[in-house]
Amino acid sequence: MNFKAHLEGIEVFEKVAKAAEKLNVEAFVVGGYVRDLILERDKKSKKDIDFTCVGSGIALAKEVAESYEEHVPLSVFKNFGTAMIKLDDWELEFVGARKESYRSESRKPIVEDGTLQEDLERRDFTINAMAISLNKENYGELLDPLGGLNDIKRKIIRTPLDPNVTFSDDPLRMMRAVRFASQLNFDIDADTFYALTQNASRLKIISKERIIDELNKILLEPKPSYGFKLLFAGKLLHEFFPEMVDLQGVDSVDDKSHKDNFYHTLQVLDNVSQMSDDLWLRWAAVLHDIAKPATKRFNSKVGWTFHGHEDKGAKMTPGIFRRLKLPMDDRMKFVQKLVRLHLRPIALVKDEVTDSALRRLLFDAGDDIDSLMKLCRADVTSKNNRRVKRYLDNFDKVEKKLLEVEEKDQVRNFQPPVSGEEIMQTFGLSPSKIVGEIKEEIKEAILEGKIQNKPEKARALMFEIAKSKGLFPINELPKSSSK
Template sequence: MAIIKDIIKVNERLYRLSKEISKLSDDINVPTFLVGGCVRDLLMDPQKDATDIDIMIEGDAIDYAKKLAKKLGVKTIVPFPEFFTARIPYKECQIEVASARLESYAKDSRKPESVDMTDVTNDLKRRDFTINAIAISLVKNEFGTLIDPFNGIQHLKSKLLITPVNPDTTFKEDPLRMMRAAYFASKLSMNLDKKCLKSIKSNVDRIKIVSQERITNELFKILRTPKPSVGLIMLQETDLLKYVFPEIAVMYGLEQTSEWHHKDIFFHTMEVVDNAAKLSNDTNLRLAALVHDIAKPKTRRLHSKKGYTFYGHDDLGSRMLEEISKRMKFSNKTKNYIQKLTALHLRPISLAKKEVTDSAIRRLIVDGGEHLDDLMLLCRADITTKNPDNVKKYLSNFDRVEKRMNEVDKLDELRSFQSPVKGDEIMKMFNLSAGKKIGAIKSLIEEAILDGEIGNSHKEAIKFLNVLKKTDKFS
């Protein structure tokens, strides 16, 4: 054991709360410990505040949480009696309180079948990885004493992910821990122990008992890391990706023509995700980067002169994402966003290759709408060629397209563009009732504006309709 009081003192918030917790522990004679991620993060960066503080006690967690909440001025707690845990919604951070416990699991469930109270060492044994199986005593006469029975500090230093006990036991009890291995590898730049890698491959089908919501949440956590490809490639190497996201897994080993991209579709996609992560913290944009070529395996053809082609993969990919989003439990907002960016991700590239007309620019602005800036970020992220001259050329082309977009009049109006003449006006003017003809007329107005035939104003649209009315086409 080691004393790290001085490290705790570096983190003002954690030290202040730890002293309050320690005093309560002494007052009611209940051994209390800091555990989990807040200890790991403290050892890695003492000055960084943890998002959550995890407390383990050798006693009744819910009763303890009520007493601590009162001490901290928090009126109510969120108890989870079946798990012997409680959450304190403290104003500065979430505080999780859990009883030191041992758990046993049924074969087909992640929920504990039985829970038995135990001490700190046995509780640490059931943790996912040794780097999270470190505790700091807050008992008054042992304050700051480090408890590290599984060499978690050494593994943290050597950047090794290893389980406290036999990995088969760890992963069978909670299969989601297999995905957490990929998350921690990606978040903390760590390597997976060979026995753990072998164990995940042996137990990979256990992931099927985990709810889709949990799987998707873990996938998003990987996408939020500084270099998501680390975790995603680990999912591929352990065969988890076949269960988590089969449409991405099937990309592995498929070649493509390398003018713009990496030759392998899977590794090209990984690089696009990492590029997007460098450009934006938006999780949905990173997800769009992951799925933008999702239809390439289905549209891949070998042309005698052009090499591999993927005609229509943008349109098919957008349509595939309808069902995929339902399966993955994406929100409607996320689904619509990734569908739009997938459908449009080739458009700026095609404009960059040729002389750009105002009409083409207007259509791109209208179709991109509020997501136009993100679309352009995705297109930049999509350049993964290793030829620096080509990278420079392609980025210069995108600069030219963006410059033209900014030059087109009323850019912001076009992003939320619709006919300046409303349906009721059209019905009155053409003596029509509500129906498809009204939509067709509005479409003609919009097309005329996008083609530059008329300006984007009510006055010019009415003039256009007066001419259209004389044709008797909609009488």
């Protein structure tokens, strides 16, 4: 297989080839660019290109950078023997061919100069261990000493060398195996997968940040459940996300069973993924039932219950985010809110639902109401298609009612028309419990529909409430008479 025609249409390859010839070193395109070229994947990552040379990668990068008339940003990483050039839409990384060995207790490799064969052998998987020559004698030729092309045809993820060595050396490669399988819809080779299960505990030496980076990539795939099933079967999930592992399994008492909440969660995740690319909405799907194991109870009359799992799950969310090194900012709060509220819309599918209940949901969900409704729709996973259709039709009615109430009452994210500061100034109060009580009564009156969400209505009620508590406006206080 030869890619000469493809290379000749791109200036970058011509520059690298000429620089390598000038330095009298052999140069090759390697890694993901080659893989995606063979797979004809039109991805943004295709603009990231790795170059290997049998010599100094840094020297080659410098020569390439100097070949441009305009200034080209060049970053050199001497400790790693690598260099990077950033052009408009390209990110080019250069490294000299090398071989690596590892100590069992460390992720830091001992790096030595090597041949192209040794460089390809040190890579994670055969599909990433192919090279395209940039040398005059065989320009554009695919070099595939480890069978990567055949594995692409077979749709197999396989390590170039003994998978036990590959995974023990760099345990993150186990996460990458699952990510590539999920991304490309490939299978993991049987020997490679068995080695993955045997080395799962080695993930302990990998930082949570690197693990979660791979997990988020799996989450963003069109059907993330495939990757999660592999993580579970390979015992990788057990190493960093035991709360999700605990969802798996079915208990039965007196012929009464509950559904397997692990596979239900994966179905909800896939359903959400068909509606949205939002990573944090997908995390909400992952965590929406996370507290079911902790709240599971058996009642002889009703069977299995999970009362309060939405509140318990919301309380668990910050701890899970913190441990997994996920962002502890508004993204976490968004996920926490959806976990806490995910049962609320389901309770509103009845025809007799009140405007008050709708107003409260709009108030509590705020601008996240649309995301919440997507999660709730995704949560309908019954095998009974008629039941699913009935629920989804009811959600259509709820959404229509929500729009009507919002248009009429404008309670989404509303701030009470009367502030605590205004209450204090009007009645000569300092910050106190009674100020909060007046604000809360006004808010409740609006949510219950007793008054409209308008400043003049809220102020009129403020005076009524204050009077009932023996409070009077400063300008209406009776003057004390003097004798």
